[in-house]
Amino acid sequence: MATYNLALILGNPLNDAEFLLAKQTPPPKFGIEEYDSFVDSGLWDLPSKKLDLVEGELEPGSFVIEGLERTSLRNFDFDSAINKVLEQVGFKANDGGEWRFLKHLEEAEFGPGLPVHTVYISGKLLNRNQNLPGLCKWMSIQSCLSWLVDVKPSSDRVGPLVVLGLINDSVHSSEKVNTALDYQEYPPGVIIVPMRSRTAKPFHTTNLVVFAPERVKNKCKDYNFVAHGDALIVDPGCRANFHKELLKVVAPLSKKLVVFVTHHHRDHVDGLSIIQKCNPNATLLAHKNSMRRIGKGDWSLNHISVSGGEDICIGGQRLNIIFAPGHTDGHLALLHVDTHSLIVGDHCVGQGSALLDITSGGNMTVSR
Incomplete structure (x- = not known):
């Protein structure tokens, strides 16, 4: 068995080149002053949530995901995961338009735990939220690349979901x-x-x-x-x-x-x-x-x-x-x-x- 995660590529309705990134939660404090005093730079990545497997027959959901029916992932609760991601970035279910299955990636075997699979779903938002949460921002592949290849001290960083889900396929x-x-x-x-x-x-x-x-x-x-x-x-x-x-x-x-x-x-x-x-x-x-x-x-x-x-x-x-x-x-x-x-x-x-x-x-x- 593996752990499954959902990563959403949410397109900007006013700019086809941009998608939404969420600032990741920093690791917890350890109660050690030397460690806790270190301030890391911000890590930005695609918004994501864990995907839960549903036992038995899954009821039809409110999100129709083109291409998902041709995969073996149909028994996962995509509705709940997508709703949680949208809520995380300040949107609602009806703010999304067409949803499309992009790809399913299995992480390389880095550790002793369960293998990690990430399912990438893309969707074009219909409503540009002018009041994005402070932990969200619109980015393009080119702007993400500039963060990746020319890193400045204490500058913001791009997480692996962006790289594995978008950048490695497009450049x-x-x-x-x-x-x-x-x-x-x-x-x-x-x-x-x-x-x-x-x-x-x-x-x-x-x-x-x-x-x-x-x-x-x-x-x-x-x-x-x-x-x-x-x-x-x-x-x-x-x-x-x-x-x-x-x-x-x-x-x-x-x-x-x-x-x-x-x-x-x-x-x-x-x-x-x-x-x-x-x-x-x-x-x-x-x-x-x-x-x-x-x-x-x-x-x-x-x-x-x-x-x-x-x-x-x-x-x-x-x-x-x-x-x-x-x-x-x-x-x-x-x-x-x-x-x-x-x-x-x-x-x-x-x-x-x-x-x-x-x-x-x-x-x-x-x-x-």
């Missing part, structure tokens, strides 16, 4: 990866493929990050870079029975490939040997403490030891290496500067707390 970002696995591209150009790995329970996968920008403005002229490349792979740590999928991802990438590992644990490096066989010109970047723990059978080719603070250039875009010890004494993070996207390795695991590997120098005191 050419990166070349999509060659894999049958479910993956996520958020923000555009940064592709995350959860791959089965020898990770710790309750998890089953490690995120493989693929970054291969195309035809972008070169922003690497004024920096000294420790490495250059046309494509980047981060943490190839899949199990042996997924090496064929990893090979399918790596083989089409540029021969000028940079491989970055956040740390040396097997669930982050198990696929290195496949990459070096496929692309002997690739360069591996890792902290020196990680590098000395990575076996020659995993990587015996060109490598560069980094310690944090260095920059790398991938396809004309800058990424900054950040020393982030704690989980291990060689743990690194990687910041994509333009979009302020931070790849954190095992410092943020989605559920519970990351382990401190005391056999590999894991120690929170060194990260203070």
Whole structure:
């Protein structure tokens, strides 16, 4: 079984290019001053609600959704979910015109919980509410893109429902990866493929990050870079029975490939040997403490030891290496500067707390 959510794409009756976004509720306070004093920037996304499955025969609803009858989703209570979303953004049921089923997306397997499915329904509002709630605004794909690709400190951000539901289908970002696995591209150009790995329970996968920008403005002229490349792979740590999928991802990438590992644990490096066989010109970047723990059978080719603070250039875009010890004494993070996207390795695991590997120098005191 999976968790199902409804995301509504509500069109502006006065501007065909605009749709409605709702400001997302920030996470709860923890009662820790250092944490609670941090003010995050606003996150805006498509208004959404959980979809409930109705047992037995579902009575005909007040919302007629074109195309839904051809799917297997007919036993979900769309009427209730749509009404709740409209109420959330200050509209009523009769403010909507024709409704249309757009698509049904299954989220990639990021965590131990139930898989998440999102159903996208579009509708053109008939009444432009001049008194939108303060937590709503009209946006276009182009304005959302500008928020995504040129992030300013403390500026508003766009959530994944907009990107996965609208932007990735309407603009050419990166070349999509060659894999049958479910993956996520958020923000555009940064592709995350959860791959089965020898990770710790309750998890089953490690995120493989693929970054291969195309035809972008070169922003690497004024920096000294420790490495250059046309494509980047981060943490190839899949199990042996997924090496064929990893090979399918790596083989089409540029021969000028940079491989970055956040740390040396097997669930982050198990696929290195496949990459070096496929692309002997690739360069591996890792902290020196990680590098000395990575076996020659995993990587015996060109490598560069980094310690944090260095920059790398991938396809004309800058990424900054950040020393982030704690989980291990060689743990690194990687910041994509333009979009302020931070790849954190095992410092943020989605559920519970990351382990401190005391056999590999894991120690929170060194990260203070």
